Amino acid sequence: MKVDGTPRRAIWLEDDGNAIGIIDQTLLPHRFVTRRLATAAEVARAIRTMQVRGAPLIGVAAAFGLWLALREDASDASLERAYSTLLATRPTAVNLKWALEGVVTTVRDLPRADRAAAALRRASELAEEDVAINRSIGRHGLRLIEEIAARKNDGRVNVLTHCNAGWLATVDWGTATAPVYMAHDGGVSVHVFVDETRPRNQGAALTAWEFAKHGVPHTVIPDNTGGHLMQRGMVDIVIVGADRVSARGDVCNKIGTYLKALAAHDNGVPFYVALPSPTIDFDIVDGLNEIPIEQRGAEEVATVSGKTQDGRFETVQIVPDGSPVANYGFDVTPARLVTGLITERGVIPASPAALAETFFDRAGRRATVGS
Amino acid sequence: MKVDGTPRRAIWLEDDGNAIGIIDQTLLPHRFVTRRLATAAEVARAIRTMQVRGAPLIGVAAAFGLWLALREDASDASLERAYSTLLATRPTAVNLKWALEGVVTTVRDLPRADRAAAALRRASELAEEDVAINRSIGRHGLRLIEEIAARKNDGRVNVLTHCNAGWLATVDWGTATAPVYMAHDGGVSVHVFVDETRPRNQGAALTAWEFAKHGVPHTVIPDNTGGHLMQRGMVDIVIVGADRVSARGDVCNKIGTYLKALAAHDNGVPFYVALPSPTIDFDIVDGLNEIPIEQRGAEEVATVSGKTQDGRFETVQIVPDGSPVANYGFDVTPARLVTGLITERGVIPASPAALAETFFDRAGRRATVGS
Numbered sequence: 001m002k003v004d005g006t007p008r009r010a011i012w013l014e015d016d017g018n019a020i021g022i023i024d025q026t027l028l029p030h031r032f033v034t035r036r037l038a039t040a041a042e043v044a045r046a047i048r049t050m051q052v053r054g055a056p057l058i059g060v061a062a063a064f065g066l067w068l069a070l071r072e073d074a075s076d077a078s079l080e081r082a083y084s085t086l087l088a089t090r091p092t093a094v095n096l097k098w099a100l101e102g103v104v105t106t107v108r109d110l111p112r113a114d115r116a117a118a119a120l121r122r123a124s125e126l127a128e129e130d131v132a133i134n135r136s137i138g139r140h141g142l143r144l145i146e147e148i149a150a151r152k153n154d155g156r157v158n159v160l161t162h163c164n165a166g167w168l169a170t171v172d173w174g175t176a177t178a179p180v181y182m183a184h185d186g187g188v189s190v191h192v193f194v195d196e197t198r199p200r201n202q203g204a205a206l207t208a209w210e211f212a213k214h215g216v217p218h219t220v221i222p223d224n225t226g227g228h229l230m231q232r233g234m235v236d237i238v239i240v241g242a243d244r245v246s247a248r249g250d251v252c253n254k255i256g257t258y259l260k261a262l263a264a265h266d267n268g269v270p271f272y273v274a275l276p277s278p279t280i281d282f283d284i285v286d287g288l289n290e291i292p293i294e295q296r297g298a299e300e301v302a303t304v305s306g307k308t309q310d311g312r313f314e315t316v317q318i319v320p321d322g323s324p325v326a327n328y329g330f331d332v333t334p335a336r337l338v339t340g341l342i343t344e345r346g347v348i349p350a351s352p353a354a355l356a357e358t359f360f361d362r363a364g365r366r367a368t369v370g371s
Numbered sequence: 372m373k374v375d376g377t378p379r380r381a382i383w384l385e386d387d388g389n390a391i392g393i394i395d396q397t398l399l400p401h402r403f404v405t406r407r408l409a410t411a412a413e414v415a416r417a418i419r420t421m422q423v424r425g426a427p428l429i430g431v432a433a434a435f436g437l438w439l440a441l442r443e444d445a446s447d448a449s450l451e452r453a454y455s456t457l458l459a460t461r462p463t464a465v466n467l468k469w470a471l472e473g474v475v476t477t478v479r480d481l482p483r484a485d486r487a488a489a490a491l492r493r494a495s496e497l498a499e500e501d502v503a504i505n506r507s508i509g510r511h512g513l514r515l516i517e518e519i520a521a522r523k524n525d526g527r528v529n530v531l532t533h534c535n536a537g538w539l540a541t542v543d544w545g546t547a548t549a550p551v552y553m554a555h556d557g558g559v560s561v562h563v564f565v566d567e568t569r570p571r572n573q574g575a576a577l578t579a580w581e582f583a584k585h586g587v588p589h590t591v592i593p594d595n596t597g598g599h600l601m602q603r604g605m606v607d608i609v610i611v612g613a614d615r616v617s618a619r620g621d622v623c624n625k626i627g628t629y630l631k632a633l634a635a636h637d638n639g640v641p642f643y644v645a646l647p648s649p650t651i652d653f654d655i656v657d658g659l660n661e662i663p664i665e666q667r668g669a670e671e672v673a674t675v676s677g678k679t680q681d682g683r684f685e686t687v688q689i690v691p692d693g694s695p696v697a698n699y700g701f702d703v704t705p706a707r708l709v710t711g712l713i714t715e716r717g718v719i720p721a722s723p724a725a726l727a728e729t730f731f732d733r734a735g736r737r738a739t740v741g742s
Contacts, residue, residue, distance in 0.1 A: 029691035193697075196672070198569060198593040201689050208694040220696045222569040222672055223594050224627025228702035231629070231659060256595025258602070262633040288602060301567070301593055304675040306687025314685050316677025318572050320400035323579040325591045326564075331599035 054169020141179025165241020250287025425540020536612020621658025
């Protein structure tokens with residue numbers, strides 16, 4: 001999408017063809033800095049430190065990481081080492097494993113001399129597929145927004161979103177934001193309440209930045225606020241992304257998503273999850289008990305980073321010295337609270353039958369691999 | 372309660388009898404600074420800037436504020452001016468109005484010469500009543516904690532609380548924290564998950580500070596985390612305070628309380644609200660539609676203040692330049708989500724009948740005044 005009028009993607013092959021480029025998302029919204037990643041280790045570090053984050057983008061970045069590893073050393077040992085290192089960066093997102101396995105499957109039976117080039121081709125395809133998928137998600141989600149606009153007197157649709165499932169979390173368009181960008185660009189009056197999304201503030205720092213740069217009307221709210229807004233009829237639809245969706249439609253997403261789903265359910269507000277099909281994990285049924293939930297460092301909760309009045313970057317501690325903190329990265333929203341899944345193949349119920357039927361090809365393949 | 376071993380209260384008459392003393396809560400948890408307030412204007416400013424906050428404490432502080440006004444000028448005009456100024460500081464808490472009316476009723480028919488002394492006596496009584504009320508709330512709530520401890524194998528009770536309904540929000544003990552302090556001091560193994568409570572972080576800054584200073588085991592969590600913990604069976608009981616409770620038991624409390632009540636309800640976790648009876652507003656039935664919700668400044672959401680690594684105070688901006696924010700101070704939890712109200716007269720259902728019966732004296736008086 002656009003940054004001050006210039007179209008941008010969240011990941012790209014550098015012009016010299018020897019590295020990938022990314023936007024350092026840890027410096028947003030205050031500084032727009034791009035980074036060049038030339039080795040698998042650099043990619044792994046960028047994922048671990050969340051310079052790149054968002055389930056789909058992590059997958060694509062990791063795929064490029066395998067290419068960079070194979071370019072240096074195309075042996076099986078090198079492939080396995082890079083696979084393990086990259087897979088270990090983030091335990092919750094399933095796209096990461098899916099993307100890595102896709103590259104491994106592509107290259108493992110090839111002669112060593114051909115492996116790097118094949119990995120690059122596959123990683124580039126994954127990036128383009130991600131853009132195409134999100135464009136489809138956008139078109140399907142757009143219809144939901146247009147339907148709401150048509151029945152409201154003022155035609156203005158208020159969306160609430162949590163975390164960043166925007167173009168910064170993917171290659172372009174985003175998942176939850178694709179319908180919003182299409183509505184806005186197509187002349188529908190749309191306004192987004194953006195949960196700040198503690199502890200890392202990806203909503204305030206990334207989603208709000210995306211909307212500010214593209215020109216989409218939005219309001220940043222504390223994570224505590226969404227329930228109140230829904231009680232007052234100020235939210236027409238909730239659209240969030242997902243880090244992993246189970247075969248029965250349980251949705252693992254950024255911590256706090258479950259609370260918004262409860263509030264939507266309690267107030268009759270439709271709650272949609274936008275996801276590309278690689279986010280579906282057909283090996284897992286019970287999302288609540290089977291998806292591992294990443295625990296992250298205490299400093300993300302104990303401190304907040306931002307820009308001082310005179311433009312410096314600073315990190316401030318907000319808890320008392322010595323008070324313990326807990327930092328769970330994700331929670332799981334049970335399928336019963338999800339109005340529908342916005343996928344690249346249409347809007348479907350969050351049910352085992354609908355998922356298996358819509359993605360019969362992926363569900364089947366997975367089941368075979370798993371058995 | 373104790374601060375590094377020394378018993379403290381949140382408000383007191385200064386030794387010279389000419390002013391009140393408070394703890395500047397905007398500097399916690401990093402600096403413990405007390406302030407001397409010698410005029411009604413200083414008290415109003417301290418309430419407005421939230422150097423003193425918490426529904427019960429605001430009421431007591433405002434009562435002392437009327438004393439300070441009458442000491443300077445005991446005329447009806449002075450009394451009315453101070454009443455209006457103090458009442459306008461915070462629109463949501465009902466205790467403020469209740470405390471101010473209590474002082475006005477006490478002094479208005481007295482000769483001017485006697486008014487200041489009578490106001491001081493009434494304000495001091497209010498402070499002592501608050502301590503006595505919270506001690507009773509503590510004893511009633513303690514039984515709930517003891518019951519849970521008795522049926523758990525490890526005997527350890529995990530409480531979750533939101534915002535600060537601690538001794539800093541009252542004169543002493545706190546409301547939601549009184550049962551916790553009594554359990555801890557009495558040898559029950561109790562641990563509290565403390566919601567950080569954005570945007571002002573009163574949980575992380577005040578409740579965690581209280582527990583750290585008194586020695587109560589606790590863990591600070593982002594506001595997004597409570598639902599996940601409840602899904603995993605990691606919370607035995609939720610206890611929060613209230614800024615206003617309607618005649619039918621709807622609970623107005625710090626923004627985000629409603630989301631925790633929904634999560635508690637969805638996971639079968641008991642959700643209790645601890646409140647002194649002055650928090651009940653018998654003039655209001657439908658909390659959702661009748662309680663005014665304070666909207667506060669954008670800077671509370673857009674920026675975060677804390678301590679830098681080298682010990683300086685600093686404020687950092689966390690949203691993009693120019694992104695609008697919304698800052699609603701409170702939300703309303705419908706009575707249907709409340710397991711019970713912990714009052715100074717016992718634990719009662721959040722129902723019109725139970726409230727009217729338990730507080731027949733206050734309900735009756737209110738109804739008469741209102742008619």
